[in-house]
Amino acid sequence: MTIDAKAAKDHSVVERWIEDQREWQKTAMTYLDSMVKNDDFLVHLGNAMRGSLLAGKPYPTASPAAAAAPAQEAPADDRLDRVLFALHEMQGQLNDLRLTLDELRNGGKGKPTATSRAKKATSSKATAKVRRRTTGARKAGKKRG
Amino acid sequence: MSTSDDEQERELEALLELSRRGRAKLERLHEVLTTPGHYGTGATPAQVVYTENKLRLLRLLDESGQPRAGKPAVLFVPAPVSRYFIVDLLPGRSFAGHVAAAGFDVFVIDFGTPTSEDRYADLAYYVDGLVRRSVRMVTTITGQPAINVVGYCLGGTLSLLYSALYPETVARLVLLTTMVDGDVQGGIAWVAHRMGLEGESYDNPRLVPAAEVKSWFEMLAPGSNSLVGRVSDLWDRLDDPAARLRDVRTMATWVDDVVPAPGRLLAELYRKFGPGRNSLMTGRTTVGTRVVELAAVRMPLLSVSAEKDAIAPPEGADAIVKIVPHAEVLRLPGGHVGIVAGRTAASLWQRTVEFLASPRG
Numbered sequence: 001m002t003i004d005a006k007a008a009k010d011h012s013v014v015e016r017w018i019e020d021q022r023e024w025q026k027t028a029m030t031y032l033d034s035m036v037k038n039d040d041f042l043v044h045l046g047n048a049m050r051g052s053l054l055a056g057k058p059y060p061t062a063s064p065a066a067a068a069a070p071a072q073e074a075p076a077d078d079r080l081d082r083v084l085f086a087l088h089e090m091q092g093q094l095n096d097l098r099l100t101l102d103e104l105r106n107g108g109k110g111k112p113t114a115t116s117r118a119k120k121a122t123s124s125k126a127t128a129k130v131r132r133r134t135t136g137a138r139k140a141g142k143k144r145g
Numbered sequence: 146m147s148t149s150d151d152e153q154e155r156e157l158e159a160l161l162e163l164s165r166r167g168r169a170k171l172e173r174l175h176e177v178l179t180t181p182g183h184y185g186t187g188a189t190p191a192q193v194v195y196t197e198n199k200l201r202l203l204r205l206l207d208e209s210g211q212p213r214a215g216k217p218a219v220l221f222v223p224a225p226v227s228r229y230f231i232v233d234l235l236p237g238r239s240f241a242g243h244v245a246a247a248g249f250d251v252f253v254i255d256f257g258t259p260t261s262e263d264r265y266a267d268l269a270y271y272v273d274g275l276v277r278r279s280v281r282m283v284t285t286i287t288g289q290p291a292i293n294v295v296g297y298c299l300g301g302t303l304s305l306l307y308s309a310l311y312p313e314t315v316a317r318l319v320l321l322t323t324m325v326d327g328d329v330q331g332g333i334a335w336v337a338h339r340m341g342l343e344g345e346s347y348d349n350p351r352l353v354p355a356a357e358v359k360s361w362f363e364m365l366a367p368g369s370n371s372l373v374g375r376v377s378d379l380w381d382r383l384d385d386p387a388a389r390l391r392d393v394r395t396m397a398t399w400v401d402d403v404v405p406a407p408g409r410l411l412a413e414l415y416r417k418f419g420p421g422r423n424s425l426m427t428g429r430t431t432v433g434t435r436v437v438e439l440a441a442v443r444m445p446l447l448s449v450s451a452e453k454d455a456i457a458p459p460e461g462a463d464a465i466v467k468i469v470p471h472a473e474v475l476r477l478p479g480g481h482v483g484i485v486a487g488r489t490a491a492s493l494w495q496r497t498v499e500f501l502a503s504p505r506g
Contacts (some may be wrong), residue, residue, distance in 0.1 A: 007226055013154065013158075013161075017161065020161055020165065020168075023165075023168055024164070027168050027171055027172055027175075027382040029172075030172075030175055034175065034178075041178060041179065044178040045178060048379065049376070078349075080262075081261050081262035081264070081265070082265065083264070084262035085262040085263065085265040085266070088197075088263075089274070091198065092197055092198075092274050092275070092278060095197060096278060096281075099278075099282070099285060100283055109459055145295065
């Protein structure tokens with residue numbers, strides 16, 4: 001190889017190196033741009049730096065050891081939760097009752113007019129009113145399956 | 146050119162190549178990080194047709210925003226300890242969407258996220274309450290007395306018990322990665338056993354935190370929670386196409402998105418079906434005060450297991466033929482999540498559609 005050819009080749013390597021550095025600058029600017037313009041990007045990047053591609057929420061920080069260590073005890077006073085859960089059960093019984101009524105109204109078939117109403121059957125007041133009635137309806141509903 | 150010049154040039158070229166590849170990985174990472182992972186909800190347009198407590202019953206809609214009325218109904222029952230949209234993850238990556246497009250009126254249960262009071266929910270609340278009323282709602286809406294049920298993981302257990310209690314309402318049953326033999330070692334039941342689930346109280350239950358439930362899953366894949374391991378895996382994966390990375394991101398997001406679990410339900414599952422108990426394999430168990438005879442499951446049943454399932458070992462799922470002899474057992478390559486929503490999931494979707502569409506024999 002002549003001295004000129006070698007110089008040309010070296011120049012080419014240098015040029016490519018400089019070009020590569022420019023590309024790195026572009027990549028860095030793209031990251032900086034996203035960090036400035038997109039608040040969530042830092043969350044995503046933080047997750048990626050922890051080796052995760054979780055989207056949209058911070059990486060969970062609780063370690064398995066910490067999570068598994070002291071078992072979370074049930075609350076001492078559980079009366080409110082017991083009442084709330086009983087209301088949920090009653091809501092289901094009430095929905096059974098409404099479905100049964102719908103079936104009776106439609107001769108056992110057809111579109112449910114209760115569909116939309118069933119969604120609203122969450123009022124504890126309404127639930128309390130039918131509490132006694134649903135006891136019998138629950139059995140009827142179970143038989144219907 | 147001398148040998149040392151050649152070596153120097155080769156080194157420079159190698160350095161440039163290394164630099165180029167590293168930059169390409171970072172550019173691909175940027176592309177992935179600036180596009181959404183999953184929607185945090187189902188991908189297919191749907192309408193809510195029933196709600197109860199945290200449960201929502203969704204009915205998938207077609208391209209014109211209408212339900213596929215008149216088509217055979219299919220109800221998907223996902224596991225209540227994870228997010229429902231694993232069966233409807235992304236456009237083109239939706240099990241439920243695929244079944245709907247094949248000509249079925251598809252409904253999906255979203256059990257929602259339990260809160261403190263839901264720790265009292267037991268098997269009867271799920272099977273004879275939420276699942277039964279969801280099926281009832283579907284039969285009422287569609288006018289079909291018997292519908293198809295597809296249960297995934299623990300949702301499969303609920304579906305199996307329901308089908309045994311109310312067989313006349315189930316036309317066909319598909320169980321996906323559903324353990325029935327609790328004595329098969331490995332899997333989430335054994336991990337939970339070792340993590341102290343045996344001590345979970347039925348009478349005074351707690352709401353088991355999502356982080357604790359997740360830790361059981363992580364124990365099944367040692368190293369998955371190691372920082373070095375995860376970063377190294379991710380750096381290696383950045384050579385993959387961006388579309389593949391988005392899939393990985395989507396699946397990782399779902400896997401990390403575990404919800405809290407009702408302690409009473411876990412205690413009951415463990416006491417009845419866990420290692421050493423194993424009442425499903427006796428063919429008889431109970432839900433609430435009702436006796437469940439698995440011999441009542443006479444509808445066509447397809448049970449699908451995954452070869453590399455670390456959560457529900459395939460031997461534990463395939464054992465269904467010992468209690469429901471007419472069950473068709475299919476073992477597919479892949480893992481617990483991959484067979485439902487991974488790159489190879491299409492084979493499961495297609496097989497399920499064929500099973501649901503085949504004439505009842």
